Structure formats: structure tokens, C-alpha cells
Amino acid sequence: MSITSLRAGIIGTGFIAPVHIEALRRLGVQVTAVCGSTANAQATADKWGIPEIYGNYDYRAMYASPNVDVVHITSPNKLHVEQALAALAAGKHVVCEKPLGMNAKETARVVKAAAKAKTVLAVNYNCRFFPAILQMRAAVQRGDLGRIIHVQGHFFQDWLLKDTDYNWRVLASEGGKLRAVGDIGTHWIDAVSFILGAQVESVFAKLETFHKRRKRPRGEVKTFAKVDPKTMVSYPVDTEDFASVLLRYDNGVHANAAISQVAAGWKCSLALGIYGSEASMRWDLQQPNEIYVGRRDEPNQILQRGTPGFLEDVAHFTDYPGGHPEGFPDSHKMHYRAIYEHIASGRKTPLLFATAPDGHHEVKICEAVLKSAAVGKWVTVS
Ligand SMILES: NC(=O)c1ccc[n+]([C@@H]2O[C@H](COP(=O)([O-])OP(=O)(O)OC[C@H]3O[C@@H](n4cnc5c(N)ncnc54)[C@H](O)[C@@H]3O)[C@@H](O)[C@H]2O)c1
Structure with a gap:
């Protein structure tokens, strides 16, 4: 089919x-x-x-x-x-x-x-299907980076920086009790889990709500829509604007991530660095076509999508040659290609996309993050 x-x-x-x-x-x-x-x-x-x-x-x-x-x-x-x-x-x-x-x-x-x-x-979890994420995953699996020591990064946006910025996600009753971590942090965690081929085992988190009260329009608002502040009403905020999260993976790797929806100037920066005993790889969704490779005793490199060093592992999930940038919409296209091919093949293609157990695990991580922030201790993901 x-x-x-x-x-x-x-x-x-x-x-x-x-x-x-x-x-x-x-x-x-x-x-x-x-x-x-x-x-x-x-x-x-x-x-x-x-x-x-x-x-x-x-x-x-x-x-x-x-x-x-x-x-x-x-x-x-x-x-x-x-x-x-x-x-x-x-x-x-x-x-x-x-x-x-x-x-x-x-x-x-x-x-x-x-x-x-x-x-x-x-x-x-479409971020898995940025060719750079697939490429980093292949590099880690092949051992190109050596033994993975640690992972570091952030997911920063600024669209909720002002107290007049409103979306249903701000309300715990509509979006869930964790907002920044639940909405965008889980993309970071899923992408890192996918690259490492490992699951988060425990977390230590600090959450911060910068705006204790915000203002909102009376009706429903489409995400990123602008509304006249004069027509707004004040309400107490019950979700976080910022989180600092430490994560321990079940393969022993340690990671730390900062998550913010109030980081002025950052529109959609999912940035991560994978640090191994032989080399490191760094990537940012805002420059999605490049991976920075760091080495101690040799010159560093920039790998470009659509050129040698990037192509073979990801050929099926990139359509345009180097210099013709692919980005956020393409990651969705490649994600649906993987899902629809899996369906059409009678589930014979590799299971690269996130399934129900993966989605469930992300929600359990969110619950552990909330608990850790409340008790100030490491919490195991149940
Ligand atoms: N994967 C990604 O990159 C990504 C990006 C943005 C949003 N999302 C997710 O997509 C979802 C929607 O986010 P959005 O930013 O498009 O929000 P949005 O508020 O812009 O759109 C939500 C839509 O759902 C409709 N809706 C409301 N109640 C409904 C109902 N009972 N039945 C059917 N439709 C209903 C609304 O009318 C609206 O059209 C969220 O779960 C969000 O986490 C994912």
C-alpha cells in the first residue's frame, strides 16, 4: 500500500x-x-x-x-x-x-x-525528525562520540514574556499543571532520549513563575494571536514560566536543561549538546541545518545537512540539497512520512516515532518534575 x-x-x-x-x-x-x-x-x-x-x-x-x-x-x-x-x-x-x-x-x-x-x-514529537537529530542519534549509536558523558541544553521562547501574553496553556486546568516543561521541555527531553536511546530515570527540578498574575482576554484565542490589553481581565497564574531540570538517564548519562517561555529574543530555540569522551555535537533548532562537532585534539567541524557527513543516515528524511534550508514544517512532513509508511507497510518499517508508551513516559516525567520541585529532592520516574 x-x-x-x-x-x-x-x-x-x-x-x-x-x-x-x-x-x-x-x-x-x-x-x-x-x-x-x-x-x-x-x-x-x-x-x-x-x-x-x-x-x-x-x-x-x-x-x-x-x-x-x-x-x-x-x-x-x-x-x-x-x-x-x-x-x-x-x-x-x-x-x-x-x-x-x-x-x-x-x-x-x-x-x-x-x-x-x-x-x-x-x-x-516531531523534533525527532529534524535530520540533525536523526544524524546525532546515528552518531551516538555508532560510537562516533565515544562514551557519552553528559548532555546540556535549553528550550527557550519569549512569546509569554509579558503579563498580557495569554494562551490556554497558561491555565493548569486547560494545558496541565506544568506549562513550560510540559509544552516545550518535553520536546527537549524526548529528542535527547531519542538520540541517546535511553529513558529518563530520575529528575531534580526547580520551577519559577515570573508573572504571579497575568491578564487575559475574555474569549478563546488562537496561539500567537495578538489581543488589545485594554479588553483584558487579571487572573492568578498556576503554571511555571521557567524551569531548571537535572535528569538522570537509565544508561547513566546525566543531563541538564533550562526551559523558559519568557526568554527575550529567543523565538524557538531547542538547543542541545551531547558530550562524549571522543567528541561533542551541538545543535539548535533555530539553525536546524547545521551540527557543530567539537574535538579536543583536532579542529572542530560544522556538518551541513545535504552534504557528506550528514547524508547517509538521514537520506530518507531530507528532501532538499545542501544550502536549501529545511526547518520546522519539514520536521512534521518527515515525521508523518515515517508514521504513514509504518502504517502502509503493515508496521514493517523501523519504529522511529514516539508511541503511546513514549507519550505516557513523558507525562510521568512531568509528574516527577512537579513532585521534585515541591519536595526539593531527586524523584524517580515511577
Ligand atoms: N508538535 C508541535 O510542535 C506543536 C506545536 C504547537 C502546538 N502543539 C500542540 O497542539 C495542540 C494545539 O495547540 P495549538 O497551538 O494549535 O492551539 P490553538 O489554541 O491554536 O488551537 C487549538 C484548536 O483546537 C480547537 N478546539 C477547542 N476545543 C475543541 C474540541 N472540543 N474539539 C475539537 N477542537 C477543539 C480550537 O478551536 C482550536 O482550533 C496542543 O496540544 C499543543 O501542545 C504541538
Whole structure:
């Protein structure tokens, strides 16, 4: 079966939904249905030429469509588990946005359902599919860096720097109790786990809420939308703006990461360095086509995507030659290529994408981070 014979239905019409739609279109996958508020589902269908429209957030009606094979869940976090469980029960494949759910108790239900299902469930940790991340993973697996000693990095953004910056993620009831770590820190943790081929075993965390109160508009706001501050109301903030996290992996590697959504000037900097006994590799999502290789006794190098030294391990997940940058939208495209090929092959291709157990583990890490910040001690990921 070719991936172009699979048909996708999208739940949600906000910031990330069009990223899914566009990536699928670039792969030749048909997007046959969209579900959201009645007005937004209609507008999205009009814009992208999607034939089936499911308003009133009626995802169950979309699941009844015979023209949808794979459901993409791009709704807010608190809806993921309910919508994923119903999709599996309806016999659909699922690509669920991260996080998989709001707490480990509910994501454990998805793990169980996904294990029984005949269909595939993937969690959208798309950062795995930047060619540089795949390249670093291959280098670590081959032993190019020697024995891995430690990992260091950050995920910094500034879109919530001001107290008038609002999004549903700021509210624990909508996005989960951990915001910066849950929303972007988990991308960092997942990418590092993927590169190392190891799982986080324990964490030590310090959380900081810079704005104890923020102002918000009265209605729903699309991510990154601007609103007039004069129309806003004040509310207490129950999620963190910043986190400093130490992580111990089950292969003995130690990592530390700073996570912030109030770091002026940083738009989307997921930066990490893998330090080994022979060499190190550093990468930043804001310069996604280059890896910096550090050596003590030889000159350092910059590896460029699409040139020798970068190509062979990642050839299937990069489409453009060197000098023609690939970035965030391409990582989604490559991620869906891996998922759809896995489905189309009858699960025969390598399982590179994050599955329900991976999504569940990320939620357990978040719970351990919260607990560690509360008790001021190392906490084992249960
Ligand atoms: N992988 C990534 O890089 C990435 C990036 C951004 C967001 N995300 C994830 O995607 C999800 C959505 O984030 P966003 O930034 O697009 O948010 P958003 O607020 O811009 O969009 C959310 C959409 O969900 C819709 N929605 C609300 N209630 C719904 C319901 N009951 N049923 C169906 N749809 C409903 C809203 O109308 C809106 O269209 C989040 O879980 C977020 O963590 C992932």
C-alpha cells in the first residue's frame, strides 16, 4: 500500500492544525475531513479544499466517516485522551499532538488501548525528525562520540514574556499543571532520549513563575494571536514560566536543561549538546541545518545537512540539497512520512516515532518534575 492511499481527518483548526494539513499535502496524503467549531471548520475546509466538515467539535461524527483512515488530534491538551481513545475504538490510526494527556493515570489508558488496537498511535514529537537529530542519534549509536558523558541544553521562547501574553496553556486546568516543561521541555527531553536511546530515570527540578498574575482576554484565542490589553481581565497564574531540570538517564548519562517561555529574543530555540569522551555535537533548532562537532585534539567541524557527513543516515528524511534550508514544517512532513509508511507497510518499517508508551513516559516525567520541585529532592520516574 502507498501512503497516498491513506486519508486523514484533522481535529482542531488553530496554530498547529495547518502545519499537519500542509505537511500531509506535501506527502501526497489526502486530507478528507476537518473537525472544529462550526465556523472554524468551515473556514479551514474552504481554505484547504477539504471535502468533509464536522462542526460543533463533533469528532465522533468524523470518526464515523469511511473516508478517514488516520485521525490527527490538534485540539488543546485536555481533550487528547478522550479523542484518542474514541479514535482507536473506531478503528482509526491516530497522530496525537503532545502531550498525550493531562496526567499519567489517563495516559496509561491510552497505552493499554493502543497495545490492543490493530491500528497505530503516534505522539507528535516531531523534533525527532529534524535530520540533525536523526544524524546525532546515528552518531551516538555508532560510537562516533565515544562514551557519552553528559548532555546540556535549553528550550527557550519569549512569546509569554509579558503579563498580557495569554494562551490556554497558561491555565493548569486547560494545558496541565506544568506549562513550560510540559509544552516545550518535553520536546527537549524526548529528542535527547531519542538520540541517546535511553529513558529518563530520575529528575531534580526547580520551577519559577515570573508573572504571579497575568491578564487575559475574555474569549478563546488562537496561539500567537495578538489581543488589545485594554479588553483584558487579571487572573492568578498556576503554571511555571521557567524551569531548571537535572535528569538522570537509565544508561547513566546525566543531563541538564533550562526551559523558559519568557526568554527575550529567543523565538524557538531547542538547543542541545551531547558530550562524549571522543567528541561533542551541538545543535539548535533555530539553525536546524547545521551540527557543530567539537574535538579536543583536532579542529572542530560544522556538518551541513545535504552534504557528506550528514547524508547517509538521514537520506530518507531530507528532501532538499545542501544550502536549501529545511526547518520546522519539514520536521512534521518527515515525521508523518515515517508514521504513514509504518502504517502502509503493515508496521514493517523501523519504529522511529514516539508511541503511546513514549507519550505516557513523558507525562510521568512531568509528574516527577512537579513532585521534585515541591519536595526539593531527586524523584524517580515511577
Ligand atoms: N508538535 C508541535 O510542535 C506543536 C506545536 C504547537 C502546538 N502543539 C500542540 O497542539 C495542540 C494545539 O495547540 P495549538 O497551538 O494549535 O492551539 P490553538 O489554541 O491554536 O488551537 C487549538 C484548536 O483546537 C480547537 N478546539 C477547542 N476545543 C475543541 C474540541 N472540543 N474539539 C475539537 N477542537 C477543539 C480550537 O478551536 C482550536 O482550533 C496542543 O496540544 C499543543 O501542545 C504541538
